[in-house]
Amino acid sequence: MTERPSELLPFPDGTVEGPAGISIGGVPLTTLARDFGTPLYVYDASTLRRRAGSIVSAVSAAPSGGRAAFALKSLSTLAVLRLLHEEGMGADCASAGEIAAAVRAGFAGASLVIHGNAKSDADLQAAIAADAGLVVVDGRDEAVRLGALCRAAGRVQDVLVRIAPGIGVDTHRHIATGHHGSKFGVTPAEGASLLHDLPAGLRGRGLHIHLGSQVLEPAPLVAAARWLPAFARDEGIPLEVLDVGGGLGIRYTPSQADPDPGQHTSNLVTAIAEACSDAGLAVPEIIVEPGRSISGPAGVTLYTVIGLKTVGDGSTWVAIDGGMGDNLRVGLYGAIYAPVLAARPTMAPIGRFRIAGRHCESTDVIADGVDLPAPAVGDVMAVPATGAYHQTMAHSYNLFGRPAAVLVEAGTARLITRRETLDELFARDL
Template sequence: MSERPTALLPFPDSAAIGPVGIELAGRPLTDLAAEFGTPLYVYDAASIRTRASAVVSALQTAPSGGRAAFALKSLSTLGVLRLIHEQGMGADCASAGEIAAALRAGFDGGSLVIHGNAKSSEDLHAAVEAGARLVVLDGRDDAERLAAVCRELGRTQDVLVRIAPGIDVDTHRHIATGHHGSKFGVTPAEGAALLRDLPAGLNGRGVHVHLGSQILDTAPLIAAARWLPAFAKAEGIDLQVLDVGGGLGIRYTPEQSAPDPGAHTRNLVEAISTVCGDEGLDVPEIIVEPGRSIVGQSGITLYSVIGTKTVGDGSTWVAVDGGMGDNMRVGLYGATYAPVLAARPLDPGTGLYRIAGRHCESTDVVAEGVALPTPQVGDVLAVPATGAYHQTMAHTYNLFGRPAAVLVDEAGAQLITRREATDELFARDV
């Protein structure tokens, strides 16, 4: 992989340069754009399989076993979920909708871990009815509501409590979740008190922590994993399950480098096993909940160039046929990307271009300061590393239908989401 041209570094594993530009598993991106239209989400099956199976294998080294629950919030398209299920992962779901998606994709209810800082009774009903492996409590009201659902359904439910340990991570503040003041989880002291005094029908199995997302320095993730067993021992918590969440980052631009998900999972297992040995504790079952690090690097978004113009300050805009409707991350977090022209990825840049989205917001910008060979109307722009938190966050602002998605592997390109037609935009209006 290291011999790949720099421009291709954030692209999926199967990407290579062919006679007509970038190819994915042998299919030119320009062909995919012509066949399925733009904007188009493209996912590389090989990238997803490799990462999912590496995490699953790493957990097999855990003394008391482990479970990798894929975070559906990062990508919940059924065609991709089926692939992830085939690799042996479970699912982390944060709503009745995500539970339905996991079940439709073939996940067993017993492989589901349920999240949410404001779960409704409907979400909790769906969780208990699915036979979810664990519901992660976000506070006492959540516990009381879940207990009421369990009474109504005549069931009991295994639970974890989400702790916000007060550990800061080096990521955008809008995707940090484990600091003091986070809206997620409870303080360590409150978590311990809740586990000691759970309402009838709920069985406490351990604790959960999730520090944030797009974390490239893994030290805080390992620190949290090491801290939790010692904390549980000090509080007298019977730690049967330790869920250390997700959060591992990916490479969005060629300059970045990102940790390997399999190696990181092995490090987590080792850190937890060592600290449990030091504390004289049995190693709990370990759960991880990766999302972005499984699917993020697999995705490419393809756009068509609609027009170019040089404006009053001398800068040149390149307008494309997508934007914030298919990529919310720029507006939400100021995320940066390294787009290339799919047919001319290695041609020298003739300037630094600003890539504009088509939505009526000045913040609707795909990327700024991008070195490209002079873009022409009709060129296909390929934005790499768009597999996570893109399709799941897509919306229909300005009444543009949401894009189609294809899954590509050696066998070909399979349409897994069709483009949203204009008529469908009014399906719910009465």
Template sequence: MSSEPVTGTEPASEPAPQAALAQQPFESGCDASSPNRNLAPISSGLDAEGRLVVGGCRLSDLARTYGTPLYVLDEATLRSSCRAYRDALAASYPGPSLALYASKANSSLAITALVAQEGLGLDAVSAGELLTALGGGMPPERIVLHGNNKSPEELALAAQAGVTVVLDNWRDIELLSALAPSLAQPVRLMLRFTPGIECHTHEYIRTGHLDSKFGFDPEQLPQVLGHLASCSWARLTGLHAHIGSQIFELQPHHDLAGVMADALAQARGHGHPVSDLNVGGGLGIRYVASDDPPTIQAWVSTVAGALAAACRERGLDLPRLLCEPGRSLVATAGVTVYELGSRKAIPGLRTYLSVDGGMSDNPRPITYQSQYTALLVDRPTAEASETVTVAGKHCESGDVLLPEIALPPATSGDLLAVFATGAYNASMASNYNRIPRPAAVLVHEGQAELVQRREQPEDLLRYDVLPARLTPVI
């Protein structure tokens, strides 16, 4: 599999200007002021022959060079989203602030490096994500480690690297207490609690209500704060709460500010030098045309204004405002390219088109009933004259990526682009049915760079161990 840069504009044919693209039946851009408003990356468009281009690279060229399924990540969109958070925080909040990339959305060395260059921090939830963050150049002082069941090894790695540890439960405290004698300096801590705020999202991604595996119950705060005050190894510098994911409502985030400010007053009352309030993330993005999420600016303005007001009302010095966007940073930067294979028409019922991927590279539809928008790569503006169901190749009836989507007539070999796949696709990918995971490329100004190699079938045997007594006799 080649890793050479791919030029998407040979012969010279630039992506169509945004003004022209506005006449097309798909939305292919999002300016820096609202990077989550549209369905495709900001640098997407059409070449002179009407074929889809992202980051100056024709998707069909990328598919030929790197194979399919293929994750394509647009650098311009990712950087634009980072800057939107950074600039909105600076404009809306009168105190210091920092956006932390929730790397569970899509963790890689390349993404970490880009996010670090844009001045953001990062939240990790495992040793793997933490090592990726450090390896990608993220400064330890801008990293936090989450997790409701951290291992001793993960805690030791974080503490020794100088990363902030988010306390989720009493076991975290017990493990860190045992680890403390081996540490040269106190552990910087953030305390997570459940704020008791619910919002309209999928039950699997609601984390703010009291019935959650994450965080201390708010009634436990006095006890926890009192205990930590007696621990010489502990330096509590922050509080954390998170209410969920893929949220379109602003009111829950406004409500969270008062809860956080009350907790801040409690923590400072116990003598802790708490200077950081982390409100989590959760801003939704637009997967289909009917979705109507707030802009990044509207979300940040709501959170910042509410927190500043809540602190003023309680006579509290403003803390540093931290937030943890993941999906809204990286989702719209991603496009997945598939090749269509078999077609099955069931008269009077539906027509199935199958692709060469599915639930192993995008488990969100079968897990969360998630919806996406898709177009044919080389005929994106052709009339969508038939309704089909795009299915994956896995041995599961529920392996359906796009139920009842309108597309132009398509045949085996056509390429399909599915938009807004930058979040929770690569990071949740599996080897179900022993299918190798896709390659990923970063595109920017007409160049494509391999950032994740495609797995090969033989790679899947690497960690298998065959006992000698089971070895076949040849």
């Protein structure tokens, strides 16, 4: 066995190349494809644990304590949630469904942080029923509805107010959320006014920001965190809790940056503590909401090559048995991936190929211009860095059914999501 060469950098920790090709968590990917079928989501437990653990310990070291709430939107498979719960994480939930997932996975209500820019009454009621620790209010109308529901339930709910501070980050415009004009949160002035004048039934504890996702250059995330204490002091609003969201990016291709999530969390904690000292404020409880930086690098998607053809312009398509049904990010953001052949990932390429998904959309292309060693029908293709916003965004366009998922650890693989059956596809149709 050789240690992971540079071509395999976006693959999870502990990935090795041996005689059977790539192994993750001690299990060859070709064995997983044979035993569980494709398309298949594979999650590496040790990568999940290491990344979650480093964030939890960095935020817990904050002077007044802190916690990490895992963003379920990035990955909400129950077995993964149970594992992250064991690592000491809380849960960031953006719907009644995500609240149900967190509760089923064992998260206590107090560890839930509830999000959403358009929470329905059902979402808010689910938060109340789960005894959620914090609801992050996204606007005045929502505060009015939540206040009424809490009074009816005889409860006082702790809330944060989400503000869009007008700080831009270098990411795709479809995943930037903290700029002026964002649909998320309110202006800083409106946030301060809301915290001064919350409806009865709500107790304002502080502020929330989340500037965007897949941020590879994290300086603006730290700068925004540094700005908040003086803002709270100047506006005379409570800052017992400060939630600075998630957003740290990950490496999707070998040449991309790979920021360290534990170090980034430490940098946030230090910046907030310094800013509080400068502002003459006590350091609040700090919450971070990582999603992608935990789940993304832990996941790999496996496909089987279905066919090859060279077309009119001379390019060669390699068609696989999955696509936009299991990976929506290419269509949504033009995301770029670095697929390899699982059995011979580092063999010298013979040419450049286009990887076609099987859905009836011309945009269903998982990667374009990939150098591969003689792909053939039946080969297993592995796409790394697909742990975040893949399984949670999967859909059943063309009625293919959603993929299965396995968790690998210490040489064993456990099925954690069954493949969707035809009966399940039609279960809701009357």
